[in-house]
Amino acid sequence: MAEPQDPQPSFGQRLLDNMQTASGVSYxxxxxxDEETAALAPVGGTQDAEAFYVAPNWKLVWWRFKKHRLAMIxxxxxxxxxxxALVPDFFATQNPHTTDALxxxxxxxxxxxxxxxxxxxxxxxxxxxxxxxxxRVEWVIDxxxxxxxxxxxxxxxxxxxxxxxxxxxxxxxxxxxxxxAAKQAAGSSTAAGPQRISQGLHLLGTDxxxxxxxxxxxxxxxxxxxxxLVAVAVSTILGIFLGGISGYFGGAIDMIVQRTIEIxxxxxxxxxxxxxxxxxxxxxxVEQTYFAITIILALLAWTTLAxxxxxxxxxxRDEDFIIAAKLxxxxxxxxxxxxxxxxxxxxxxAAVTLAIPVMIINETFLSFLGLGLRPPAISWGxxxxxxxxxxxxxxxxxxxxxxxxxxxxxxxLNILGDGLRDAADPYTS
Amino acid sequence: MIQxxxxxxxLLPVLLFIFSVFAFVIIQAxxxxxxxSYIAELASSGSSMDQVQIDALRxxxxxxxxxYAQYGKWMGRILRGDLGVSLDWQKPIGELIGERLVLTxxxxxxxxxxxxxxxxxxxxxxxxxxxxxxxxxxxxxxYIGVATPSFLVALIAMWLAFSWFGVSVTGLFSPEFIDAxxxxxxxxxxxxxxxxxxxxxxxxxxxxxxxxxRANLLDELNKPYVEMARAxxxxxxxxxxxxxxxxAINPLVSTIGWFLPLIFSGxxxxxxxxxxxxxxxxxxxxxxxxxxxxxxxxxxxxxxxAIIGTLISDILLAWLDPRIRMES
Numbered sequence: 001m002a003e004p005q006d007p008q009p010s011f012g013q014r015l016l017d018n019m020q021t022a023s024g025v026s027y028x029x030x031x032x033x034d035e036e037t038a039a040l041a042p043v044g045g046t047q048d049a050e051a052f053y054v055a056p057n058w059k060l061v062w063w064r065f066k067k068h069r070l071a072m073i074x075x076x077x078x079x080x081x082x083x084x085a086l087v088p089d090f091f092a093t094q095n096p097h098t099t100d101a102l103x104x105x106x107x108x109x110x111x112x113x114x115x116x117x118x119x120x121x122x123x124x125x126x127x128x129x130x131x132x133x134x135x136r137v138e139w140v141i142d143x144x145x146x147x148x149x150x151x152x153x154x155x156x157x158x159x160x161x162x163x164x165x166x167x168x169x170x171x172x173x174x175x176x177x178x179x180x181a182a183k184q185a186a187g188s189s190t191a192a193g194p195q196r197i198s199q200g201l202h203l204l205g206t207d208x209x210x211x212x213x214x215x216x217x218x219x220x221x222x223x224x225x226x227x228x229l230v231a232v233a234v235s236t237i238l239g240i241f242l243g244g245i246s247g248y249f250g251g252a253i254d255m256i257v258q259r260t261i262e263i264x265x266x267x268x269x270x271x272x273x274x275x276x277x278x279x280x281x282x283x284x285x286v287e288q289t290y291f292a293i294t295i296i297l298a299l300l301a302w303t304t305l306a307x308x309x310x311x312x313x314x315x316x317r318d319e320d321f322i323i324a325a326k327l328x329x330x331x332x333x334x335x336x337x338x339x340x341x342x343x344x345x346x347x348x349x350a351a352v353t354l355a356i357p358v359m360i361i362n363e364t365f366l367s368f369l370g371l372g373l374r375p376p377a378i379s380w381g382x383x384x385x386x387x388x389x390x391x392x393x394x395x396x397x398x399x400x401x402x403x404x405x406x407x408x409x410x411x412x413l414n415i416l417g418d419g420l421r422d423a424a425d426p427y428t429s
Numbered sequence: 430m431i432q433x434x435x436x437x438x439x440l441l442p443v444l445l446f447i448f449s450v451f452a453f454v455i456i457q458a459x460x461x462x463x464x465x466s467y468i469a470e471l472a473s474s475g476s477s478m479d480q481v482q483i484d485a486l487r488x489x490x491x492x493x494x495x496x497y498a499q500y501g502k503w504m505g506r507i508l509r510g511d512l513g514v515s516l517d518w519q520k521p522i523g524e525l526i527g528e529r530l531v532l533t534x535x536x537x538x539x540x541x542x543x544x545x546x547x548x549x550x551x552x553x554x555x556x557x558x559x560x561x562x563x564x565x566x567x568x569x570x571x572y573i574g575v576a577t578p579s580f581l582v583a584l585i586a587m588w589l590a591f592s593w594f595g596v597s598v599t600g601l602f603s604p605e606f607i608d609a610x611x612x613x614x615x616x617x618x619x620x621x622x623x624x625x626x627x628x629x630x631x632x633x634x635x636x637x638x639x640x641x642x643r644a645n646l647l648d649e650l651n652k653p654y655v656e657m658a659r660a661x662x663x664x665x666x667x668x669x670x671x672x673x674x675x676x677a678i679n680p681l682v683s684t685i686g687w688f689l690p691l692i693f694s695g696x697x698x699x700x701x702x703x704x705x706x707x708x709x710x711x712x713x714x715x716x717x718x719x720x721x722x723x724x725x726x727x728x729x730x731x732x733x734x735a736i737i738g739t740l741i742s743d744i745l746l747a748w749l750d751p752r753i754r755m756e757s
Contacts, residue, residue, distance in 0.1 A: 263447060265687075266739055268731040270694040271712065275455040275728055278716035361578050365698050368580055369713060384581070388702070390597055393588045400588065403581040410576035 061346045064423035071419020074412035081409060085222040089158040091170050092215035093201050096378055100210035102128075105396045106139045106198055108205045111149055111171070121149045123203075128196040137196065145197060148174040173201050205398040207386050216378050217402055223379040225409070227294055228360040234298035236352055239305030246306070247313025248336070254310075261303040269300050273362065277371040286377040293372050297362055301355065308351050312344050346424030354417035357410040364406055380406050433747045437740055448732040449507075453500050455728060456721040464492060465719075467516070503725065517720035525723070526708055530730065532601060533707040536623065536700075537692045540630040544688075548635045549681070552642025553674055556650065567643070571636035579695060582629050583702040590625075598625050599704045607706075629699055630692060638681065638688070645680050649673035682745045689738035694731055 055063075065071060084091055109123040125145030128137040153172030159165050203214035246257035276296045280289055316322055325339045360380075366372030367381025368388070375382055380402050386392060387399035464486050487493045494502075506513055512522035555564040590598045600607075606618045649655065650673055658668045697709030704710065708727055715723040 263444070266444070266690075266735055267448070267451070268690050268694040268735045270697055271728050271731040272451075272455065274697075274713065274716060275724065278724075279455065357576070365578055365580055368578075369698065369701060371713075371716070384584075387584060390587055390591060390599065393584065394591050397588060397592070400581075400584060403578075403584070406578065406581065407573070407576045411572055414572060414575060 057342060057346065061420075061423045065419055068419040068422065070415050071423075074416040074419070077408065077412040078416060081221060081225060081412075084218055085225045087160060088218040088222050090160065090168070091218045092212075093155060093169060093172060093203065094212040094215045095156050096211065096216040096219045097376060098211065100206075102137060102196070103139075103198055103200065103202075103206055103210035104137070104208055106200075106202050106206040106210075107141055107396075108398045108401075109141065109147075109202050111203070115146065121151070122146045123149055123201060126198040126202070128198065139198065142197075147199070147201065149201060150174040171201065171203070173199065204401050205396065207396070207399060208392065213383070213398065213401070216383055217380075217405060219378045220380045220383050220402065221405070223290070223373065223377060224360055224363060224381070224406075227290065227297075227363045227373075227379065228356045230291075231294040231297040231301065231359045231363075232352055232355045234294060235302035235305055235355065236348070238298065238302035240309055240348070242302070243306030243309030244313060244336075247310035248317070257306070257310075261306060264300055264303050267300065272300065273297070273366060274369065274371055277366055282374075286373070289373060290377065293363065293366065297359055297366075301359065305348075305351055305355060309344070309348065312347055313340070316340050316343060346420070350417055350421035350424050353413060353420055357413040357417075360406070360410060360413075434744055437743050441736060441740070444736055445733070448736070449504060449729060450500070452725050452728040452732060453503065456725040457496060457499075503722070507726075507729070512726045513722040515715070515720055515723040517715065517718045517723065522723055522726050526711065526727065526730070529706055529708045529711060532619075532705070533693060533696065533700075533709070536626055536630070536696055536705070536707065537689070539623065539627045540634070540692050540696070541689060543627060543631045544634045544638055547631070548638035549642055549678070551635070552639040553646060553669070555639065556643040556646035556677075557669060559647065564643075567636065567639055571640050574633040574636040577633065578698075579629060579633055580698040580702050582632060583626075583699045586625060586629055587703065598622075601626075601705050601707075626696070626699055626703055626705060630696055634688065634692065638684065641684060642677065642681055645677035646673055649677050679746065679750050682749055683742055685745065686739040686742035689741070690731070690735035693734045 052060075106126045106128075109126060111121055111123055113119060113121050115122055123146075124141045124143050125147050126139045127142040127145065128139045130136070131138050149171055150173075151171055152168055153174060154167045155169040155172045157165065157167040200212065202212050204217060205213050207213055207216075242257050246254045273296060276299075277293060280292050284292070322335060322339055325335050330339070363372055363379060364381040364384065367374075367379050368384050370385060373379045373382055383402040384400075384406075387396075387403075392399055464483060467486070468483065484493075492499070503513070510523075512526075514520065515522050515525055518525055551563075551567060555561070555567045558564060587598055590596055601619055601622045602609075602615070603618050603622075606615045609615055650669075652673070655668065655673055658672060659665070663671075694709075696705075696707065697712065699705075700707045700709035701713055708730065712724065712727040714720075715727065
């Protein structure tokens, strides 16, 4: 014998053999892992395969998540939305609260990038004329008037992130020389009567009070996104706490929490939300209403998360590695935080991501009905309130555009959440 | 089976009691009461009341009594079938919401049946023909359906109907039928207006139900009993409908419990946009005007509908699934 072989199989080998004979099912860990490696680990190679074996859970989740292309795109969309929420001033073209009664219902002014094949972005000017019958100034886009547009142009002064004073905005009307400005401001008189040319840039038109909808949308993004986040954060804390103790301790505590959840879940959520929001005093400030609305939304929403977390706790409690940790003498907090929490965190993140869009929709419809946030607060629901009746939609269909942003955001969050959920589940193919 | 139903029925009064306390606390929550807002309204129109009149008004509605006494009085009257008088409309509440409640139920039930009639076949087909165009279409439709708030769908539908056909699609009756007594012509007019709100409400729910149906059926299709039936030469569609669909539909039945109440209360927002004469818009108005007896009565009705929904799905499930029957 050139190479002495170990006559005795290793302990692990024996254990595996025993398991196979005992259960009658062939146990093939290597094949399974190899398949996964092929599917997940970057490109073959022993080094990459090794990286796969020693990768922590979050890395495995990330690799699986990367394969879900739509979820990745949604993630990018959401990062972009968060940036808007952080610095809405930068994206706005005008102070969102500035009203101008003479500039109401200006239609959407689309940016054209090429002017006679030369890169020189501009918008067509809006020309207003007083309707002799309704006495309302009616605006139309006039293709003979071009207003040059510049990126990173100076505009109204603001503080970036509340600290850095600046006046640079993403887009703005290019500064024109005084002569042309004066000529445009004077307007021209046609046979039909005096005309007025709007000097502003209204990417999404203006509303009833002549406020710039694009700028308002940017600020609404901040409020609507953050209200979703805060409400979900509150319900997550409640859910983790109550679901956790319910699942971990069981018994009487579990019973009480479960019955409470059942009662809360059988309540009709929408009427209860409406009634609670209607109970908020009208005299409260914007901030007070904001926090009250988040609490109201979280009050009924924590139950779903608590259920999910409790279920996770229950299944994990009996897992081999938890029992092993307990038998090795780990303290209870160590079992929960070192062993259970990391395995659950990706599921919780997925569940939370899926809860945010629900909250955003709920805030939107509460504010839309006039019972959520109220002006002067700006949220997507408040913006859509302007489009509440047929008359305004018929007159200014662009008032429905904030709804598009609601749909995009909720869509992106749902796809992102689904992607995270699939990535967090080790048993998906 | 009967034991199971009786057990659920016994729970009913308990739940109703908890919900009625809940409803009462909610309608009591706003600072001030109806009289305060009534006085404010009078003041804004230029007239005023003296203290004696105010006190008399408070006493008349029992607003001067402690809160538990007010609850007792309120509950006592409701148990006798008297919902009280709306302070805002100055009419008995039963009379006010009678027709509106019927219309709400009609819209809700029609939506429910339409959703199921669409969702079950779509779910079955997209599970059997997995990754087909229909399956992908359903996925896309589901994502968009979930992401679009129903009021937005209503707004867009309203706008499209106006800009394409120049018609206003609000309301449930043509002007000449609004206050007319019930007749065949009025029913016909109602049906002419009913389809749009029903369609709007169906849109979001259907895709979700179909997804549940699809997922459940996919779990069943790989089971040995399906293979067995196929091996015995049963025709594919007959087999699918006879075995796995019947198993897969059970979890769907359990969704009735939350789906039905969701339709009733969810129609509230759509009804407000389309100004339908259902209880939703009336509920909103009662909330803003602090017409608390009306608001309380409507909250209680919503709770009752929610409980009935849960009860129906419990009973149906026990009837369909022997495992649940055996448990109790």
